[in-house]
Amino acid sequence: xxxxARSDPTAPSAVRTDDVTKVYGRVTxxxxxxxxxxxxxxxxxxxxxxxxxxxxLRMLAGLARPSSGTITLGGAELVPGDHGVHRTVGVVxxxxxxxxxxxxxxxxxxxxxxxGVDDPAARCEAVLDAVNLGGRTSQYxxxxxxxxxxxxxxxxxxxxxxxxxxxxxxxxxxxxxxxxDLATILDGFDDRTVLLTTHDLDRGVGRxxxxxxxxxxxxxxxxxxxxxxxxxxxxxxxxxxxxxxxSNEGLDR
Ligand SMILES: Nc1ncnc2c1ncn2[C@@H]1O[C@H](COP(=O)(O)OP(=O)(O)OP(=O)(O)O)[C@@H](O)[C@H]1O
Numbered sequence: 001x002x003x004x005a006r007s008d009p010t011a012p013s014a015v016r017t018d019d020v021t022k023v024y025g026r027v028t029x030x031x032x033x034x035x036x037x038x039x040x041x042x043x044x045x046x047x048x049x050x051x052x053x054x055x056x057l058r059m060l061a062g063l064a065r066p067s068s069g070t071i072t073l074g075g076a077e078l079v080p081g082d083h084g085v086h087r088t089v090g091v092v093x094x095x096x097x098x099x100x101x102x103x104x105x106x107x108x109x110x111x112x113x114x115x116g117v118d119d120p121a122a123r124c125e126a127v128l129d130a131v132n133l134g135g136r137t138s139q140y141x142x143x144x145x146x147x148x149x150x151x152x153x154x155x156x157x158x159x160x161x162x163x164x165x166x167x168x169x170x171x172x173x174x175x176x177x178x179x180x181d182l183a184t185i186l187d188g189f190d191d192r193t194v195l196l197t198t199h200d201l202d203r204g205v206g207r208x209x210x211x212x213x214x215x216x217x218x219x220x221x222x223x224x225x226x227x228x229x230x231x232x233x234x235x236x237x238x239x240x241x242x243x244x245x246x247s248n249e250g251l252d253r
Pocket of ligand 1: 024027028029047048049050051052053054055056
Protein backbone atom coordinates (compact mmCIF):
# COMPACT_ATOMS: atom_id res chain seq x y z
CA UNK A 1 0.00 0.00 0.00
CA UNK A 2 1.30 3.50 -0.74
CA UNK A 3 1.62 6.22 1.88
CA UNK A 4 -0.87 8.34 -0.08
CA ALA A 5 -3.45 5.62 0.00
CA ARG A 6 -3.24 5.41 3.78
CA SER A 7 -3.18 9.16 4.39
CA ASP A 8 -6.89 9.97 4.37
CA PRO A 9 -8.47 8.38 7.44
CA THR A 10 -11.85 9.90 6.54
CA ALA A 11 -12.05 8.10 3.18
CA PRO A 12 -14.69 5.36 3.16
CA SER A 13 -13.48 1.79 3.01
CA ALA A 14 -12.86 0.63 -0.53
CA VAL A 15 -14.75 -2.58 0.22
CA ARG A 16 -16.93 -3.37 3.18
CA THR A 17 -19.09 -6.36 3.92
CA ASP A 18 -21.55 -6.45 6.79
CA ASP A 19 -22.82 -9.85 7.87
CA VAL A 20 -22.89 -11.10 4.28
CA THR A 21 -24.38 -14.55 3.76
CA LYS A 22 -24.96 -16.56 0.60
CA VAL A 23 -27.11 -19.65 0.64
CA TYR A 24 -27.39 -22.06 -2.28
CA GLY A 25 -30.20 -24.47 -1.48
CA ARG A 26 -28.96 -26.40 1.54
CA VAL A 27 -25.40 -25.05 1.29
CA THR A 28 -24.40 -21.90 3.13
CA UNK A 29 -21.45 -20.88 0.97
CA UNK A 30 -20.75 -17.64 2.88
CA UNK A 31 -21.91 -17.30 6.44
CA UNK A 32 -22.16 -13.87 8.11
CA UNK A 33 -18.89 -12.42 6.84
CA UNK A 34 -17.93 -8.87 7.85
CA UNK A 35 -14.69 -7.12 6.97
CA UNK A 36 -13.39 -3.86 5.52
CA UNK A 37 -10.60 -3.24 3.05
CA UNK A 38 -9.10 0.24 3.06
CA UNK A 39 -8.17 2.12 -0.12
CA UNK A 40 -4.81 0.96 -1.42
CA UNK A 41 -4.73 -2.30 0.53
CA UNK A 42 -3.95 -5.59 -1.16
CA UNK A 43 -5.83 -8.33 0.66
CA UNK A 44 -5.68 -12.06 0.09
CA UNK A 45 -8.59 -14.40 0.69
CA UNK A 46 -7.17 -17.75 1.72
CA UNK A 47 -9.01 -20.94 2.49
CA UNK A 48 -9.44 -24.57 1.47
CA UNK A 49 -11.55 -25.74 -1.47
CA UNK A 50 -15.18 -24.91 -0.97
CA UNK A 51 -14.46 -22.33 1.77
CA UNK A 52 -16.54 -19.66 0.04
CA UNK A 53 -13.78 -17.45 -1.43
CA UNK A 54 -15.08 -17.35 -5.01
CA UNK A 55 -18.63 -16.82 -3.84
CA UNK A 56 -17.50 -13.86 -1.75
CA LEU A 57 -15.55 -12.38 -4.64
CA ARG A 58 -18.45 -12.89 -7.04
CA MET A 59 -20.76 -11.04 -4.67
CA LEU A 60 -18.28 -8.14 -4.40
CA ALA A 61 -18.19 -8.01 -8.20
CA GLY A 62 -21.99 -7.91 -8.37
CA LEU A 63 -22.04 -11.29 -10.14
CA ALA A 64 -23.95 -12.97 -7.32
CA ARG A 65 -26.45 -11.45 -4.94
CA PRO A 66 -26.06 -11.90 -1.17
CA SER A 67 -28.90 -13.80 0.51
CA SER A 68 -28.54 -11.29 3.34
CA GLY A 69 -26.13 -8.63 4.54
CA THR A 70 -24.77 -5.58 2.76
CA ILE A 71 -21.76 -4.79 0.60
CA THR A 72 -20.47 -1.25 0.12
CA LEU A 73 -17.81 -0.18 -2.36
CA GLY A 74 -16.21 3.20 -1.72
CA GLY A 75 -19.06 4.01 0.64
CA ALA A 76 -21.82 3.22 -1.89
CA GLU A 77 -24.02 0.22 -1.24
CA LEU A 78 -23.86 -2.39 -3.94
CA VAL A 79 -27.38 -2.70 -5.28
CA PRO A 80 -28.16 -5.32 -7.94
CA GLY A 81 -28.43 -3.66 -11.34
CA ASP A 82 -26.61 -0.48 -10.24
CA HIS A 83 -23.98 -0.33 -12.95
CA GLY A 84 -22.44 2.84 -11.53
CA VAL A 85 -21.07 0.93 -8.56
CA HIS A 86 -20.12 -2.03 -10.71
CA ARG A 87 -17.89 0.29 -12.74
CA THR A 88 -15.69 0.85 -9.70
CA VAL A 89 -14.55 -2.78 -9.80
CA GLY A 90 -12.55 -4.80 -12.27
CA VAL A 91 -12.85 -8.54 -11.96
CA VAL A 92 -11.07 -11.65 -13.18
CA UNK A 93 -12.99 -14.80 -12.27
CA UNK A 94 -12.80 -18.43 -13.35
CA UNK A 95 -15.20 -17.57 -16.17
CA UNK A 96 -13.24 -15.37 -18.55
CA UNK A 97 -16.24 -13.27 -19.66
CA UNK A 98 -14.64 -12.92 -23.10
CA UNK A 99 -16.41 -13.16 -26.44
CA UNK A 100 -14.75 -15.79 -28.60
CA UNK A 101 -16.16 -14.34 -31.80
CA UNK A 102 -14.56 -10.95 -31.17
CA UNK A 103 -10.83 -10.35 -31.51
CA UNK A 104 -8.78 -9.39 -28.47
CA UNK A 105 -8.97 -5.74 -29.49
CA UNK A 106 -12.71 -5.95 -30.23
CA UNK A 107 -13.35 -7.56 -26.85
CA UNK A 108 -11.70 -4.64 -25.11
CA UNK A 109 -13.34 -2.09 -27.35
CA UNK A 110 -16.75 -3.55 -26.52
CA UNK A 111 -16.01 -3.31 -22.82
CA UNK A 112 -14.58 0.22 -23.20
CA UNK A 113 -17.74 1.41 -24.95
CA UNK A 114 -19.91 -0.26 -22.30
CA UNK A 115 -18.08 1.64 -19.57
CA GLY A 116 -17.71 4.94 -21.43
CA VAL A 117 -13.90 4.82 -21.29
CA ASP A 118 -12.22 8.04 -22.51
CA ASP A 119 -10.17 7.78 -25.70
CA PRO A 120 -11.08 4.10 -25.98
CA ALA A 121 -8.88 3.18 -28.95
CA ALA A 122 -5.69 4.40 -27.27
CA ARG A 123 -6.68 2.96 -23.91
CA CYS A 124 -7.35 -0.49 -25.41
CA GLU A 125 -3.94 -0.54 -27.12
CA ALA A 126 -2.19 0.64 -23.93
CA VAL A 127 -3.82 -2.04 -21.80
CA LEU A 128 -3.15 -4.77 -24.38
CA ASP A 129 0.50 -3.71 -24.37
CA ALA A 130 0.56 -3.73 -20.56
CA VAL A 131 -0.45 -7.42 -20.49
CA ASN A 132 1.93 -8.27 -23.34
CA LEU A 133 -0.80 -8.97 -25.86
CA GLY A 134 0.21 -6.11 -28.16
CA GLY A 135 1.19 -8.60 -30.87
CA ARG A 136 -2.09 -10.51 -30.71
CA THR A 137 -4.68 -7.76 -30.87
CA SER A 138 -6.34 -9.19 -34.01
CA GLN A 139 -6.43 -12.77 -32.74
CA TYR A 140 -9.50 -14.41 -31.24
CA UNK A 141 -9.51 -15.50 -27.59
CA UNK A 142 -11.15 -18.80 -28.55
CA UNK A 143 -7.73 -19.81 -29.93
CA UNK A 144 -5.80 -18.51 -26.91
CA UNK A 145 -4.17 -20.71 -24.29
CA UNK A 146 -5.44 -20.52 -20.71
CA UNK A 147 -2.66 -18.09 -19.78
CA UNK A 148 -3.33 -15.80 -22.74
CA UNK A 149 -7.05 -15.77 -21.97
CA UNK A 150 -6.22 -14.81 -18.43
CA UNK A 151 -4.05 -11.93 -19.65
CA UNK A 152 -6.88 -10.68 -21.83
CA UNK A 153 -9.32 -11.01 -18.92
CA UNK A 154 -6.92 -8.94 -16.83
CA UNK A 155 -6.73 -6.33 -19.59
CA UNK A 156 -10.51 -6.21 -19.62
CA UNK A 157 -10.60 -5.83 -15.85
CA UNK A 158 -8.09 -2.95 -15.89
CA UNK A 159 -9.48 -1.12 -18.90
CA UNK A 160 -11.92 1.22 -17.13
CA UNK A 161 -9.38 2.09 -14.40
CA UNK A 162 -11.36 0.51 -11.56
CA UNK A 163 -10.77 1.54 -7.94
CA UNK A 164 -10.92 -2.08 -6.85
CA UNK A 165 -9.47 -5.09 -8.63
CA UNK A 166 -10.93 -8.50 -7.74
CA UNK A 167 -8.86 -11.49 -8.82
CA UNK A 168 -9.98 -15.09 -8.35
CA UNK A 169 -6.94 -17.39 -8.43
CA UNK A 170 -4.81 -15.02 -10.55
CA UNK A 171 -1.76 -17.31 -10.51
CA UNK A 172 -3.52 -20.56 -11.42
CA UNK A 173 -2.42 -21.90 -14.79
CA UNK A 174 0.12 -19.15 -15.47
CA UNK A 175 3.71 -19.90 -16.49
CA UNK A 176 6.64 -18.24 -14.69
CA UNK A 177 6.84 -15.39 -17.16
CA UNK A 178 3.11 -14.68 -16.94
CA UNK A 179 3.33 -14.69 -13.14
CA UNK A 180 6.21 -12.19 -13.35
CA ASP A 181 4.20 -10.07 -15.81
CA LEU A 182 1.22 -10.16 -13.47
CA ALA A 183 3.46 -8.96 -10.64
CA THR A 184 4.60 -6.03 -12.78
CA ILE A 185 1.02 -5.17 -13.69
CA LEU A 186 -0.05 -5.31 -10.05
CA ASP A 187 2.97 -3.17 -9.06
CA GLY A 188 1.61 -0.52 -11.42
CA PHE A 189 -1.73 -0.84 -9.64
CA ASP A 190 -0.20 -0.27 -6.22
CA ASP A 191 -2.26 2.77 -5.25
CA ARG A 192 -5.51 0.92 -5.91
CA THR A 193 -7.26 -1.73 -3.88
CA VAL A 194 -6.80 -5.38 -4.73
CA LEU A 195 -8.64 -8.37 -3.31
CA LEU A 196 -7.45 -11.74 -4.54
CA THR A 197 -8.00 -15.40 -3.76
CA THR A 198 -5.17 -17.86 -4.01
CA HIS A 199 -4.00 -21.28 -2.85
CA ASP A 200 -0.42 -20.13 -3.44
CA LEU A 201 0.55 -19.11 0.09
CA ASP A 202 4.07 -17.95 -0.90
CA ARG A 203 2.96 -15.68 -3.70
CA GLY A 204 -0.06 -14.52 -1.76
CA VAL A 205 2.01 -13.51 1.26
CA GLY A 206 4.53 -11.83 -1.04
CA ARG A 207 1.84 -9.75 -2.68
CA UNK A 208 -0.69 -9.01 0.09
CA UNK A 209 -0.72 -6.59 3.02
CA UNK A 210 -3.33 -8.65 4.82
CA UNK A 211 -4.79 -12.13 4.76
CA UNK A 212 -8.38 -13.07 5.45
CA UNK A 213 -8.70 -16.76 6.17
CA UNK A 214 -12.08 -18.22 5.28
CA UNK A 215 -13.25 -21.72 6.09
CA UNK A 216 -16.72 -23.28 5.74
CA UNK A 217 -18.12 -19.92 4.74
CA UNK A 218 -16.92 -18.05 7.80
CA UNK A 219 -14.14 -15.53 8.31
CA UNK A 220 -11.76 -17.30 10.71
CA UNK A 221 -8.72 -14.98 10.85
CA UNK A 222 -7.58 -11.55 9.76
CA UNK A 223 -3.76 -11.48 9.60
CA UNK A 224 -1.50 -8.45 9.06
CA UNK A 225 1.14 -9.76 6.66
CA UNK A 226 3.41 -6.72 7.01
CA UNK A 227 5.91 -8.49 9.23
CA UNK A 228 4.84 -12.08 8.64
CA UNK A 229 6.91 -14.57 6.66
CA UNK A 230 5.26 -17.08 4.37
CA UNK A 231 6.33 -19.86 6.76
CA UNK A 232 4.82 -18.10 9.78
CA UNK A 233 1.60 -17.44 7.88
CA UNK A 234 1.41 -21.05 6.78
CA UNK A 235 1.58 -22.13 10.41
CA UNK A 236 -1.21 -19.71 11.33
CA UNK A 237 -3.20 -20.78 8.30
CA UNK A 238 -2.91 -24.49 9.10
CA UNK A 239 -3.90 -23.92 12.69
CA UNK A 240 -6.85 -21.76 11.65
CA UNK A 241 -8.31 -24.29 9.25
CA UNK A 242 -7.49 -27.19 11.55
CA UNK A 243 -4.73 -28.81 9.48
CA UNK A 244 -1.81 -28.80 11.85
CA UNK A 245 -0.01 -32.09 11.31
CA UNK A 246 2.98 -30.68 9.44
CA SER A 247 2.17 -32.42 6.16
CA ASN A 248 0.82 -30.82 3.02
CA GLU A 249 -1.95 -33.35 2.91
CA GLY A 250 -5.30 -31.70 3.40
CA LEU A 251 -3.96 -28.15 3.17
CA ASP A 252 -6.54 -27.48 0.49
CA ARG A 253 -9.15 -29.82 1.80
N1 LIG B 1 -23.73 -21.68 -8.03
C1 LIG B 1 -23.66 -22.52 -6.98
N2 LIG B 1 -24.68 -23.36 -6.73
C2 LIG B 1 -24.63 -24.21 -5.67
N3 LIG B 1 -23.60 -24.27 -4.79
C3 LIG B 1 -22.56 -23.46 -5.01
C4 LIG B 1 -22.52 -22.54 -6.11
N4 LIG B 1 -21.36 -21.85 -6.05
C5 LIG B 1 -20.69 -22.32 -4.98
N5 LIG B 1 -21.41 -23.29 -4.36
C6 LIG B 1 -21.02 -24.00 -3.15
O1 LIG B 1 -20.63 -23.04 -2.20
C7 LIG B 1 -19.49 -23.49 -1.47
C8 LIG B 1 -18.37 -22.48 -1.60
O2 LIG B 1 -17.88 -22.54 -2.95
P1 LIG B 1 -16.78 -21.53 -3.49
O3 LIG B 1 -16.58 -21.83 -4.93
O4 LIG B 1 -17.14 -20.15 -3.11
O5 LIG B 1 -15.50 -21.97 -2.65
P2 LIG B 1 -13.96 -21.59 -2.87
O6 LIG B 1 -13.42 -21.25 -1.54
O7 LIG B 1 -13.83 -20.57 -3.93
O8 LIG B 1 -13.36 -22.97 -3.35
P3 LIG B 1 -12.13 -23.31 -4.34
O9 LIG B 1 -10.89 -23.01 -3.59
O10 LIG B 1 -12.32 -24.79 -4.57
O11 LIG B 1 -12.31 -22.50 -5.59
C9 LIG B 1 -19.16 -24.87 -1.99
O12 LIG B 1 -19.80 -25.81 -1.16
C10 LIG B 1 -19.79 -24.87 -3.37
O13 LIG B 1 -20.15 -26.17 -3.76
